[in-house]
Amino acid sequence: MPQSTIASSEGLPEKKKQKSNKDDGEDLGRHPEGDRVLANSITFMRDAMMSREMSYAIAEGDAGRVYEVMKVCLLHFHARP
Numbered sequence: 917m918p919q920s921t922i923a924s925s926e927g928l929p930e931k932k933k934q935k936s937n938k939d940d941g942e943d944l945g946r947h948p949e950g951d952r953v954l955a956n957s958i959t960f961m962r963d964a965m966m967s968r969e970m971s972y973a974i975a976e977g978d979a980g981r982v983y984e985v986m987k988v989c990l991l992h993f994h995a996r997p
């Protein structure tokens with residue numbers, strides 16, 4: 917009877933499983949729920965732009981622009997925990 921040509925896994929070295937650091941969040945500075953540093957940077961830049969826009973609008977005496985910036989700021993501050 918001829919031998920089977922299908923290779924079996926017997927005799928082959930087992931592949932080592934790499935340790936996953938997903939649970940502890942220490943994998944190269946990544947947070948398990950996302951990139952927290954990037955999120956904080958984006959939030960800071962958005963808030964800085966709103967602050968600068970508000971400053972320019974106040975300096976120019978443009979009440980309509982101040983009101984529009986205030987509406988956006990109120991929505992952002994209300995949504996934060």
